[in-house]
Amino acid sequence: MDTEKCYAEIRAWFESYVRPFKKGDAAARHNILLKEEHTFRVVEETATLGREIELGLQELALAKTIALLHDIGRFEQYALYNTFADGRSVNHAELGVAILRRTGILSGCATSRQDLILRVILYHNRAVLPSEESDECLFYTRLLRDADKLDIWRVVTDYYHRVNCTRNPAIELDLPDTPGVSAPVFEAMMQKKIVETRHMRNLNDFKLLQMGWIFDINFPPTFRLIRERRYLEKIRASLPDSAEIEEIHACVQNHLAGRLLFASTG
Secondary structure, eight states: OOHHHHHHHHHHHHHHHHGGGGGSOHHHHHHHHHHHHHHHHHHHHHHHHHHHTTOOHHHHHHHHHHHHHTTTHHHHHHHHHSOOOGGGSOOHHHHHHHHHHHHTGGGGSOHHHHHHHHHHHHHTTOSSOOTTSOHHHHHHHHHHHHHHHHHHHHHHHHHHTOSSOOOOHHHHTTOOOOSSOOHHHHHHHHTTOOOOGGGOOSHHHHHHHHHGGGGGOOOHHHHHHHHHHTHHHHHHHTSOOOHHHHHHHHHHHHHHHHHHHHHHHO
């Protein structure tokens, strides 16, 4: 089966698979819908980036299939544990791979494509990608990670700037809204490293972790969209005033400006 037809069939399966998870209480339905909508937007972001970097039709369909399935583990994760926090439940990427193997939904795709899709999904939430992987696998993983971040930034910046709404622990990973920035978070950001989730102590740390994703962006069109959508500025506006936070914000803005300059002159 060609990749485009494979994507169409998997899309129909995905919608059928998610439907039963929407039968819980209002909070559960809201959070399941949040992840379903996120998935569809990551597919759209992937298609946008894919076209900008001039992927062929088959490669674009493969990238969209990966995007469609990348968070398939989130639905069972929330149903079982009532959280999206991997550290307090299960690694959603590993769970997703297990679900895809169990359901056999990829059996219509070529064996080599099945293996590639599963590996990319397995790696998509890792802090560091495996250096021994193939260039093809790393390419699709980086493309997915860029698209995923673009939509998560959209979700969280909309959430942080909502008016008179209750807090959603599923988005905030149940972190307390307390003052200050953890020292390991500050140090990682100033060294242009990805913040480790185990170092997060409060909501400020979580927002800075999200800001620091700029250090793990891979494609020039992604940097352009970050600038156009002002994600970094929106996260900064949701944080308190402090010298540490301002120093971090200046660091990430300088990194973005440097990458945009390199893309325009490279």
